[in-house]
Amino acid sequence: MARRSSRSGPDGARDALGAASSSISSRTRRFESAFADRRTYVYQGREVDKQTHLGFDLARSRHAHRRGQPRPYRVRRQPRIYGNCVIIDHGMGVQSLYAHLSSIGVKPGDVVEKEAQIGRSGMTGLAGGDHLHFTMLVNGQMVNPIEWWDPTGSKIGSCGSCARRGNGMRVDLAGRPRRPLPHPLCVDSGGDRSGGRDAGRARQTFRRGLLEARDRSVEPDGTFQDDNFTSNETEYAEFAALLEASGPRGGAYIGVGPEQNFSYMVAIRPKISFIRRHPAPGGDAAPDVQGDLRVVGGPRGVHLALFSLPRPAALDAHSTIEEIWRAFPTASGTDSCAMKRPRGGQGAVGRTHRFALSAKDLSQIEYVSRAFFELARRFITVVTIRMR
């Protein structure tokens, strides 16, 4: 198993965990890793991956603040890298996740109360030490959990519903005391002293915010252009070098990374490759236009020119990558040049493979061509500057 280069949570005891996100206090724990931290994974002394951490690692879970609250939560479980893991479904698309547990005190489908013990911290799954990995999900999207711990950021439970438990007043950024508002998850606790008005207002605001967030995150017609021509794995070229040096050879390649697939394939030289291709807008399985352009495009310089600018005259099949980088920023091109590319691509693809391209296909080609035309010169210029 790969390990993280930075260990987390070496001193954490296997403590009982409370059953709701708001029962975790930033004042009683030490953060080993925060949300969106960048991590490096090392296997057998070699760096093999980098990932973004989508949660908080808490080294200590002892003395956690807990509040009694009759609102029930439904329990789910999820295995894999999280080891023993509990996901509590708070309803309305909000879930809290507790990972790397050494033991689980609930089972899927259980309805747990606020102070129920759901498990003990541990280091199961991909963990470098005893700690609690905690995160929140809204409509399945992992979000920064610290925004869900405490509505005031000052004291746990300092909301209107929980004020009777001695949590007192909260202060605003200027240090002025403010009357606490009910925490959205506490509005049913019975602690609201406004006769239900504050609780009802908070509940409505909470639900309205969730619905608005859902509506903002869903594409209007259910489809979208999902090829952004970038990779989320910036170090793949170095990893390809490792594969070339000591990786497998031949066989079959199965890959999902749109940008890194071809570089990995060059390193492995597989006999056959299966690569995931995003469905075209509208869900149609359109022809592999970019793949066909690779076939008909000639050497690299011509291949790149198909997407963006006319091939500089100085480039040929023997040009180095440095020469290509230097040549394109000075190449001439107009917007009408890019607009001609789809028609040229249609002719070449049609002649070679006898594809009858639909209006959607042509739209996709135009999208790719325009993106490369508008971005390629700027990108190449940046890379050229960095190479100097």
Added chain:
Amino acid sequence: MRSFLATEENFAVIKDAQRGNLIVPVTGDVSGPRALRAVGSYLKAHDTPVTAF
């Protein structure tokens, strides 16, 4: 630099594979019940080794 566009030789590897129809685009959810199973069935039928990295 190990990109497939780094050298003409690298690019030729991809281009030859593409020309030989040895790059199979899979349109589907690889974590779903069909796409990866279909690939696995093909590889098993052709006794092709798969190495994970």
